[in-house]
Structure formats: C-alpha cells, structure tokens
Amino acid sequence: MNTTTAPLDLCATDDVADGEIRRGELPDGHPLAIYNIGGEFFVTDDICSHGEASLSEDGMLDGHEVECSWHFGKFDVRTGEATAMPCEIPLRVWPVRIENGRVCIDPAACDA
C-alpha cells in the first residue's frame, strides 16, 4: 500500500501544449496519457483498451475525445467512456491535481 501523501508529479503543465497528448508513467512503469484540452488537464491509461496502441503516440484529440488511430475507436478522456466502436471497454481515468505548475495525480488513486 502506498502511504505517501505527496502528489505524484507527472510533468510540467508547459510540457503539454493545448490540444496535445504526452506520455507519462507511474513509478512502477504503468503508462499514462496526459491531455491538455484548453488548459484543462486529464490523465488516462495510455494503452487503448481495444488493442495495444499507445494513445499518447497514436491518439488524436477531438474536443474531449481521443481517437485511437489504429482502428478509430474513441474515448471521452473526462470519464474514460468508450464512445466509438470498436472500443467498448472504458479507459481508466486518474484524478488530476495541478500543483505549482505541475501535472500531478493523487497517490491515493494509485492504490485502487
């Protein structure tokens, strides 16, 4: 169990331009996708639930949806909901905290 209370720092907000996706990871190497949508940040698992595509490498943002370029499935990055076939399994979303210009997630979420 993770006992730290410090936020888990993923990157600087400046590292992710508006409309772009950057890869991040948990301390155990679990890959994450970090999205900047109009200055609001979201974090989901990086690997598409339909296949093995990396959404940070092969995804494209369209509003609050990320489209996986492998088979054109989509997810809502706010909820993880699969919004276009062939994707059916939701993506895990991670609660974002912005602290001192850094994109962080709550370590308590990592224990779930």
Ligand code: FES
């Ligand atoms: S791997 Fe993402 S839609 Fe198929």
